[in-house]
Every structure is written in structure tokens, then in C-alpha cells.
Amino acid sequence: GQNIDQPTEMTATEGAIVQINCTYQTSGFNGLFWYQQHAGEAPTFLSYNVLDGLEEKGRFSSFLSRSKGYSYLLLKELQMKDSASYLCALNDYKLSFGAGTTVTVRA
């Protein structure tokens, strides 16, 4: 199995930076997704890493290191609307989700 681990909860202040880590144990996979899910809503796609390195998309960046079994999602200039659950998911010919990290942004 993939054994995907994420912290359960994180709290940060508006305007700050938060890094959400995702570790996994798997022998091989096509890529790693990050999704955002607001309470009661559908998950929405944030980023997809296939190769090692950093992918930047505006305020959000995602990093992957296959050799270290590790990814992170970096949220910069936090806004109140960023309060949500963030899910990492491994693409191993079917998507396996981590349990998700609930981020709370405080004023």
C-alpha cells in the first residue's frame, strides 16, 4: 500500500506561509496530486507533480522528491478563503488519497 501520511491540522495567520507535508511509502507511481476541499464541497485540483522539483502556481507551490518519499504544498500570502482541507493523492493507476490536512487561517 501507499501509506500516505499528512498532518491532521494546521493553523496559521492571514498573510503568513504554511507548508503541508505528505510522506508516502510506495514502490512506484505516476505522479502526486494536491487537492483542496472546502467543507461540504467537492475537491478541486491544485497541482500535479510528475518529476522531482518545485511546481509553482501563483500563491501555491508543490514540491516532490521521489527518492525521499516526500511532497509538500506551500501556501503563501494566506487568505481567509484558504481555510480548507488539503489532500495529497498518489496516482498509481488509481488515485489514493491521504487523510487530508485541515488548515485554519486566522485573522
Added chain:
Amino acid sequence: DTEVTQTPKHLVMGMTNKKSLKCEQHMGHRAMYWYKQKAKKPPELMFVYSYEKLSINESVPSRFSPECPNSSLLNLHLHALQPEDSALYLCASSQDENLRGSPLHFGNGTRLTVT
């Protein structure tokens, strides 16, 4: 706005009822999925259809019966459900089953309550 449309948004059904959840996408995607999500848990894969054929069944009980009438539509037929089946049921689609061409696009889900 989501490009994957699910109906109904909410459904309350008794354990002896038969109901269906519907999902539609017009993005030309050839893979469609059903996920189940309980509160504060990640989505759990139930079924995958690829080119209108059932590709993956994650050992889902037979009281859940999927159907893919065409490449744009996906149904989930429900019969004799249990209260523990109450959850958010998410439909999703992608360009292909390998997820290399595009990510999963989720619908807003159907909130199901079994009484």
C-alpha cells in the same frame, strides 16, 4: 462552477427504497468514477469506468450498482442500503484512466442519508 454535474444534491432514503444518483460531464473525458466520502475522511474509490466499461470495482457491496449508459453519463443505483452508507457520494471524470492527461474533475456530490 463544476463541469461535472451531479443530481440530486441531497437524498434521504429508507432502507427498503431504490434510488439512483446521476452524474454528467461534457468535457469528452473517457474515464468516470464514483467515490464515497465520510465526514472528515478522504474520498474512497468505489468504481472506475473507462471507455464505458467497468474497469475497477473496489469490492463494493452489491447494493451499489453502477451504470454507464454512454461516455457522458454515469449512474449509481442504490437498493437496500444501510444507515452506515450515509455519506457524500462524489462523481469524477478524467481524460483517461491513467490520469496522465488531466487530473480528476469532481462534481459537487450527492449528500445521501439512509434512515
